[in-house]
Amino acid sequence: MFFKFMKGYRLKYIFASISIIISSFLSVIIPIIIKTSIDSIIGDKKIEGRIILSFFNLLGGRDYLREHLYIVALLIVLITALNGLFMYIKGKWANEAAEATAKNLRDSLYSHLQRIYYNFHVEAKTGDLIQRCTSDVETIKSFLAVQFVEIGRTVFMVLFILSIMFYYNAAYALISISLIPFIFAASYIFFKKVKKQFQLCDEAEGEMSAVLQENLTGVRVVKAFNREEFEIEKFEEKNRTYRDLLLKLMRTFAYFWSSSDAMCMLQTFLVVVYGVYLASKGAITLGTLIIFISYIGMLLWPIRQLGRILSDMGKSFVAIARINEILKEPIEDLSTGLTPNIEGNIEFKNLYFSYRDGKDVLKDITFSIKKGETIAIIGPTGSGKSTLAYLLLGLYDYNRGSIELDGVELKNINKNYLRQNIGLVSQDCFLFSKTLKENIAISTKNVEDERIFEASKIADIHDTILSFEKGYETQIGEKGVTLSGGQKQRVAIARCVIKDYRVLIFDDSLSAVDTETEQHIRNRLKERSKDTTTIIITHRLTTAHECDRIIVLDKGTIIEMGSHDELIKKGGFYRRLWDIQSQLDEE
Ligand SMILES: Nc1ncnc2c1ncn2[C@@H]1O[C@H](COP(=O)(O)OP(=O)(O)OP(=O)(O)O)[C@@H](O)[C@H]1O
Numbered sequence: 289m290f291f292k293f294m295k296g297y298r299l300k301y302i303f304a305s306i307s308i309i310i311s312s313f314l315s316v317i318i319p320i321i322i323k324t325s326i327d328s329i330i331g332d333k334k335i336e337g338r339i340i341l342s343f344f345n346l347l348g349g350r351d352y353l354r355e356h357l358y359i360v361a362l363l364i365v366l367i368t369a370l371n372g373l374f375m376y377i378k379g380k381w382a383n384e385a386a387e388a389t390a391k392n393l394r395d396s397l398y399s400h401l402q403r404i405y406y407n408f409h410v411e412a413k414t415g416d417l418i419q420r421c422t423s424d425v426e427t428i429k430s431f432l433a434v435q436f437v438e439i440g441r442t443v444f445m446v447l448f449i450l451s452i453m454f455y456y457n458a459a460y461a462l463i464s465i466s467l468i469p470f471i472f473a474a475s476y477i478f479f480k481k482v483k484k485q486f487q488l489c490d491e492a493e494g495e496m497s498a499v500l501q502e503n504l505t506g507v508r509v510v511k512a513f514n515r516e517e518f519e520i521e522k523f524e525e526k527n528r529t530y531r532d533l534l535l536k537l538m539r540t541f542a543y544f545w546s547s548s549d550a551m552c553m554l555q556t557f558l559v560v561v562y563g564v565y566l567a568s569k570g571a572i573t574l575g576t577l578i579i580f581i582s583y584i585g586m587l588l589w590p591i592r593q594l595g596r597i598l599s600d601m602g603k604s605f606v607a608i609a610r611i612n613e614i615l616k617e618p619i620e621d622l623s624t625g626l627t628p629n630i631e632g633n634i635e636f637k638n639l640y641f642s643y644r645d646g647k648d649v650l651k652d653i654t655f656s657i658k659k660g661e662t663i664a665i666i667g668p669t670g671s672g673k674s675t676l677a678y679l680l681l682g683l684y685d686y687n688r689g690s691i692e693l694d695g696v697e698l699k700n701i702n703k704n705y706l707r708q709n710i711g712l713v714s715q716d717c718f719l720f721s722k723t724l725k726e727n728i729a730i731s732t733k734n735v736e737d738e739r740i741f742e743a744s745k746i747a748d749i750h751d752t753i754l755s756f757e758k759g760y761e762t763q764i765g766e767k768g769v770t771l772s773g774g775q776k777q778r779v780a781i782a783r784c785v786i787k788d789y790r791v792l793i794f795d796d797s798l799s800a801v802d803t804e805t806e807q808h809i810r811n812r813l814k815e816r817s818k819d820t821t822t823i824i825i826t827h828r829l830t831t832a833h834e835c836d837r838i839i840v841l842d843k844g845t846i847i848e849m850g851s852h853d854e855l856i857k858k859g860g861f862y863r864r865l866w867d868i869q870s871q872l873d874e875e
Contacts, residue, residue, distance in 0.1 A: 293392040297385035304381035308441045311374035314367050316448050319582035323575030325360045329353050333573055386433035390425050397421045403619035406683040420614060424607035431604035435597045442590040449583045456576050463562050464580055467555040468591055475595025478544045485537045492530040499523050552588045559584045625702035630709040631694050632659040632790040632821035639689035649675050651844045662822040664832035667841035673825045677793045682706050711789035713797035717780035724753055725760035728782045739786055746812040747782035748805050773800040793823045803830055829869045
């Protein structure tokens with residue numbers, strides 16, 4: 289899967305993998321050269337093996353080399369230098385390829401997340417998505433940069449070294465590797481088990497960060513409720529738990545490394561003792577003894593590492609699967625579909641809608657709005673008001689019935705085009721950590737200042753912005769912390785009215801401004817664009833009663849519809865609500 293994202297670096301990665309094999313080969317031939325030099329050049333033994341014989345002949349032959357021993361020394365230096373060079377190439381290219389893959393993966397994930405259906409984002413946990421785009425990608429990166437190539441190297445080394453050992457002396461070879469399966473198994477089991485402890489440490493660190501983050505974001509609540517001492521104690525407790533878990537982990541590691549070192553030493557001890565015994569009896573040469581001791585030293589560390597890598601590999605596969613889950617999510621088709629002339633006539637016909645749980649949230653909705661009309665939608669919480677707005681923006685596909693925009697079925701309209709014509713000021717006035725000016729002009733490119741000011745005036749925020757020291761250049765925090773709730777709402781309104789939408793929906797987005805300001809905003813809006821169809825979702829009847837028509841929703845169905853006077857005369861739900869609110873206002 290990740291080779292797809294390695295585009296442009298695949299060749300480098302292949303060369304890096306080849307380099308590590310060459311480097312392993314170079315490091316395992318050095319002991320062979322030393323053995324041959326001791327046994328056959330300094331000593332009188334016959335050079336064993338046809339390839340080795342040809343190689344030494346190429347260097348001038350046994351007698352010549354005996355006179356010029358420095359050539360062998362130079363050869364070893366040269367091979368060591370070459371080994372270093374190939375290790376460098378491997379490190380550089382494997383890391384470059386892994387970094388490039390990680391970057392491409394992050395880019396793909398981000399752009400995929402932008403295009404995924406809105407529903408996915410509503411249901412997904414943001415923290416989890418962030419983790420998939422960051423630490424899961426890092427896991428794959430280190431798998432590619434280190435683990436994958438390391439496996440190749442270890443397998444090559446083990447196979448090569450074992451064949452050489454068995455070639456020279458099978459019984460000695462068996463003794464020399466007798467503890468290796470146990471060392472490997474111990475390392476594999478240990479790293480698998482220690483994962484649980486790592487996870488506990490991660491969770492404890494996460495909890496500690498969560499306390500910190502919550503405390504910093506909720507600092508106002510902390511101060512208002514005198515919770516400083518309590519918060520300090522809470523943090524200290526989490527911090528203590530984290531430290532204790534880390535210490536426990538370190539202790540476990542100390543036990544493992546010491547016992548595993550003891551096993552490795554025992555293995556080396558066996559090689560040396562048995563080797564010396566064989567050499568004293570003349571069963572092996574001094575060179576063979578040296579080659580076995582060198583090889584066992586070369587094998588032990590990679591074998592322990594292999595245990596770690598194999599037990600860690602599960603983590604990489606989980607990361608790959610988690611990333612794949614996102615990449616497999618279908619994306620919205622934003623670019624195809626009809627682009628009819630939109631004037632703002634809307635017609636709902638027997639519309640039914642349910643979210644993924646299948647429960648009907650909207651039932652048999654039928655009403656129409658003419659271009660330029662202002663409609664209020666009221667109803668108890670959860671009655672389906674926002675859902676209606678989301679359907680109009682094409683954020684969800686409806687199940688049954690139809691919505692027509694100027695006679696064209698909404699489903700068939702190009703989504704980009706639709707959202708350029710229908711604007712939504714939602715309940716959640718999220719502002720980006722940019723300047724006020726950039727926040728207001730976010731939906732429009734190359735917009736003149738005049739238009740920004742005009743939109744701010746309509747939203748009744750222009751004077752407030754000018755009163756800030758840096759005016760429109762005021763930088764606002766991630767959540768617009770320097771602005772009050774009402775100011776944020778007004779910036780969000782300005783951001784929407786800057787564009788000439790044919791249909792404008794206010795989803796409870798005037799609730800944080802007082803009634804008078806709200807009236808101002810609506811009047812200015814009407815003055816600017818008489819033809820804009822406006823849908824106001826509200827809980828405030830003083831807002832609703834001025835609209836051309838009021839739709840009352842309850843449990844997903846329209847229970848009343850008409851002008852204020854008509855609904856008052858009718859004496860139903862709206863009338864009761866109006867009486868209650870008027871009574872409260874009088875009190
Ligand atoms: N993504 C979703 N998945 C499943 N159910 C949802 C989803 N969003 C909303 N609902 C449910 O749909 C119903 C209508 O929700 P909606 O937000 O449209 O109500 P509302 O009238 O706008 O409420 P409020 O006045 O509180 O904003 C509620 O019962 C809600 O629990």
